[in-house]
Amino acid sequence: MLKRTVALALGLSLGVSSAALAATWTGGDDLPTNPLACNGTPGKAEAKPYDGGVPTNAPDRKGKPIKVVDVPKLIGIGYFNATSKGIADAAKELGNVEAKTDGPTQANIDQQISFIDNYITSGVDGILFAANDPVAIAPVLKKALAAGINVVGYDANSQPDARQWFVNQAEFNGIAKALVDNMAKEVGEDASFAIVTSTFTTPNQARWISEMEAYQAKCHPNMKWLETVEAQEDNVLSFNQATTLINKHGDDLKGIFGMTSVATPASAEAVTQAGKCGKISVVGLATPNAMKPYVEKDCVKSVVLWNPVDLGYAALQVLRATADGDLKPGATSVKAGKLGDLQVINGSEILLGAPFTFTKDNIKDFDF
Template identity: 35%
Template sequence: MIPLRSTLASSLASTGAAALLALSLAACGGTTKSSVTSAPAPAPLSTASSSAAKADPNAPMKQGIKLAFLPKQINNPYETIVDNAGIEAAKEYQGAAKEVGPSDASASSQISYINTLTQQGHDAILIAANDANAVCGPLQQARAKGIKIVAYDSDASPQCRDLFINQASSEEVGRSQVKLLSQLIGGEGEIAILSATANATNQNTWITFMKDELTKPEYKDMKLVKVAYGDDDDQKSFTQTQGLLQAYPDLKGIISPTTVGVSAAARYISGSKYKGKVVLTGLGTPNQMRQFVKDGTVEKFALWNPKDLGYLASYAAAALVSGQITGAEGETFKAGKLGERTIGENGEIILGPPFTFDAANIDQFDF
């Protein structure tokens, strides 16, 4: 089971109730995905290497920084929360930020947006990559023009970005999901995973750790029968849930480590004969999952504070642009109300541990 932590609760308290209610969409236009194709990633550009520059932690924050958030898709509620928090954070350091992106989460859908943002001369592009390699070439072109690249939520290939803001340790997320489901189903039975897209970096990393966790002796009576993909589309995730339950009549539990997938799965199960018989857990937001927790469809699920993820990504990008950090391991910077943060191996900054939501605490959160 995921350890219950107070980290998220205290973070939300410091954020304030008003900030937790600011969930408006901030999307801008761009070119369509029909005109773009995926290109292989080129070799890293030495001109964009963090090792070629020297950090000045005492450098003042640059004024008028222009940032752009490029989520997996703009109609994803979770991504909207993250991006809007980053946009609001930019106002704290007198910067300007916006959100642009595709309406679908296909591998090549983000490429045209990267190209457009590069032409517009933004100081930094923040991206939740749909495909780590498909976006690499365009991101390298942006870096060659001096644009800083910060991946968040779902990483791009490390040679194509300066930093990755990880919501939690990938290993901890993956293993903790298995531990939680095991507790809920009594450690035995057939289970399935309902993921987002087949190429999503974060999903695949988590699933790798889930599979490894399942090889431990304590899970010998649990069997993973299927990994299904809902493509972060509500209706497809709903249909995939239906298909899993029909194809595997002995299914005991489902893990859906995607906010779109877990809410769609909960919606299907809540109105079906499987309610109370099949356990569902995963990663979701309290506002999405509240009704399903209260009606008994879902007992427990996990996440982190997506507002803090966007906030941290925004400040990290600003620190990069201002020269306070270069992305090298061991460098530190101040991330507003989140305090000092340290860059880890491969340019990774971890927000914090996952948090488990249930009927006893879900009404304490509003996002």
């Protein structure tokens, strides 16, 4: 009986494992991709009419002090601390905005909705958000618009008609190109690589991975995609997953992409502790402070990111301009304080700029 149970257990688990053997899966989404040209010719931006929403009977807020709440995907991670700092900086500079950041402690759609709902009731003038899910958040944002609140997104978009503007840190295909080009430069055109991402349900990461896949197939066709592993937003899990990848693929693995600001430093740590610095390249999205030790030791050569402090700063500037009536549907650019004029793209998105690559030479100049 005991033997039979154990045999059954083993058989079952093997059965399930083999059933779960999927041919290829990358962690990307199934939306259409739009890879950039390999030589860096900027994609042709088509002028699109404004497709954002409009608040109902918003009072005239021009120049008046306003109360703004920022609800990021979750609080307590380095990335959103940085955007929150940018928002606070902009509020201080503007002088007539009272801004605070509040949100769930886990990237949870339900809790984020409840937070926004409560702030609508408490009567704020503006809401900034980074959506955990573009569709799920839409009803509550529409409710905010209907209550006359100015709504601006950043980092992770919602459906366009549920908010007025979205501050886009960098276009998905731009990020994908920067990541894949850097990797190809470091490991060569015929090398194999793997990806450590957060979860497959995170829209931004899934989008980047799809765009990377498309761009790699188009511009670096000989590179080999090994696999993608999930690691939540968890340091230790990311480290363990990256270490297992290194152990599994041995010398076949030449590069690891970290898709989050948690996964990239943890992957770099895994490479360091495995003694593979220089043999395995880590390229990824990350904040400079967490990456400094690895970049300074030459273990990581390039870190790709926009400046999240600037992103938060721009988001509040855009919200202020919207509340003042200075940024109207149809505008082609907006003044964003010290960042100068930012360009409007895709109808109702404001582009922060091209992604930035941190290297050993410039990483010391950043502190976030």
